[in-house]
Amino acid sequence: MSEGYIRRDRDWHPPALHTAYKTSVMRSPRAAPLSFPTSLGEETGPVFGHDMLGALDNDLITNFAQPGQMALGPRIIVQGRVLDENGRGVPGALVEVWQANAGGRYRHKNESYLAPLDPNFGGCGRVITDAEGRYEFRTIQPGPYPWPNGPNDWRPAHIHFSVFGQAFAQRLITQMYFDGDPMIWQCPIVGSISQTAAIETLIAKLDMTQTIPMDARAYHFDIVLRGNRQTLFENRQEGS
Amino acid sequence: MKYLKESPSQTAGPYVHIGCTPNFAGIRMYDGDLGATMKRGPVQGEEIVVTGAVHDGMGAVLMDAMIEIWQADAAGLYPSPREVRGRADPNFTGWGRSAGNPETGLFTFDTVKPGQVPWRDGTLQAPHVTVWIVARGINLGLHTRMYFEDETEANATDPILKRIEHRNRIPTLMARKTANGVYRFDIVLQGVGETIFFDI
Numbered sequence: 432m433s434e435g436y437i438r439r440d441r442d443w444h445p446p447a448l449h450t451a452y453k454t455s456v457m458r459s460p461r462a463a464p465l466s467f468p469t470s471l472g473e474e475t476g477p478v479f480g481h482d483m484l485g486a487l488d489n490d491l492i493t494n495f496a497q498p499g500q501m502a503l504g505p506r507i508i509v510q511g512r513v514l515d516e517n518g519r520g521v522p523g524a525l526v527e528v529w530q531a532n533a534g535g536r537y538r539h540k541n542e543s544y545l546a547p548l549d550p551n552f553g554g555c556g557r558v559i560t561d562a563e564g565r566y567e568f569r570t571i572q573p574g575p576y577p578w579p580n581g582p583n584d585w586r587p588a589h590i591h592f593s594v595f596g597q598a599f600a601q602r603l604i605t606q607m608y609f610d611g612d613p614m615i616w617q618c619p620i621v622g623s624i625s626q627t628a629a630i631e632t633l634i635a636k637l638d639m640t641q642t643i644p645m646d647a648r649a650y651h652f653d654i655v656l657r658g659n660r661q662t663l664f665e666n667r668q669e670g671s
Numbered sequence: 672m673k674y675l676k677e678s679p680s681q682t683a684g685p686y687v688h689i690g691c692t693p694n695f696a697g698i699r700m701y702d703g704d705l706g707a708t709m710k711r712g713p714v715q716g717e718e719i720v721v722t723g724a725v726h727d728g729m730g731a732v733l734m735d736a737m738i739e740i741w742q743a744d745a746a747g748l749y750p751s752p753r754e755v756r757g758r759a760d761p762n763f764t765g766w767g768r769s770a771g772n773p774e775t776g777l778f779t780f781d782t783v784k785p786g787q788v789p790w791r792d793g794t795l796q797a798p799h800v801t802v803w804i805v806a807r808g809i810n811l812g813l814h815t816r817m818y819f820e821d822e823t824e825a826n827a828t829d830p831i832l833k834r835i836e837h838r839n840r841i842p843t844l845m846a847r848k849t850a851n852g853v854y855r856f857d858i859v860l861q862g863v864g865e866t867i868f869f870d871i
Contacts, residue, residue, distance in 0.1 A: 439811075
């Protein structure tokens with residue numbers, strides 16, 4: 432039996448209820464969650480093979496575009512590693528991303544922002560990490576946009592990430608923000624995370640060394656999933 | 672040894688379907704949505720259909736949720752490289768993802784009834800399915816389990832069910848059989864009948 436996964440630090444994650452984010456008020460459980468250690472069902476998970484990926488899955492600039500066309504907006508590469516809490520790269524992790532277009536508009540029937548759709552931008556992509564846990568995708572920098580919460584709330588530019596590690600206990604959805612964006616610190620969704628140090632781990636850094644000259648700038652963003660406990664000692668009751 | 676902190680969660684937001692089930696959202700990508708089917712061919716065991724909805728604290732059904740399930744096959748084996756007790760049914764993926772019906776919000780999984788899986792101490796758990804719920808307004812994905820109401824004997828000795836203090840909440844974890852091979856499982860995020868969620 433494995434040693435189990437390190438407990439989630441629930442003070443580091445946002446609480447279920449954050450009243451400034453109004454939708455959380457009716458969608459947050461009131462009872463405390465039941466705690467128990469991970470077992471086989473949480474320590475296993477589905478496997479996604481590199482062979483399922485299409486050639487353009489990680490290129491949001493062209494994966495929805497008409498032949499010969501490209502999405503509009505500042506061209507960027509987002510790259511980084513998926514690691515576990517023990518600092519090890521997570522190979523074979525499925526990373527799914529989605530985002531608004533350069534004007535801050537999502538391709539979705541419920542979206543009502545007046546900014547126009549980009550006919551060559553779908554807004555989603557996916558990639559599977561390599562043996563060292565590295566991933567990379569190409570996209571356009573999304574725009575900020577207003578949303579119905581407070582009377583004048585705006586989301587900072589962001590990219591949504593859904594990450595599958597090797598165990599269902601590691602399942603995580605989060606968002607990536609862009610270094611230097613003043614909107615980050617005004618956002619009620621970002622503000623659901625109480626610790627500034629935790630928010631800073633979601634801010635991608637501009638990395639000029641990885642920039643492709645005359646083509647695209649690069650942002651670096653690492654994602655950390657839960658790790659296995661490393662102790663060799665289990666608490667055992669006398670006689671068991 | 673230096674430990675890293677887990678990346679903090681952020682809500683999946685209103686457009687999670689664009690990223691995780693784009694074809695459902697009207698964006699043709701990837702030759703189909705991941706997790707839409709859990710069967711690659713004929714499967715072993717009892718085939719079942721599980722249907723349900725996610726309800727908020729006012730009783731409204733969520734139309735923008737995404738539900739994922741992960742479970743053992745009919746023999747109690749996980750289709751995972753970490754499964755060391757045997758080889759799971761090669762035609763069963765064990766993993767399903769549903770965006771819910773666009774008109775009703777009902778999620779549906781065509782799956783098999785799972786076999787029993789051992790707990791950490793080797794005792795058998797009752798047949799169950801791991802469930803994970805994300806949506807706009809949910810700041811950290813919610814873990815729970817679906818058990819089967821008709822597994823009375825196994826449920827009575829399940830190590831997780833046994834430790835639940837408020838016994839009147841146990842039905843929130845039970846799928847109800849509504850016809851042969853058909854189960855209903857509703858998830859209540861808040862208030863009366865609130866589902867038991869897990870910190871695992």
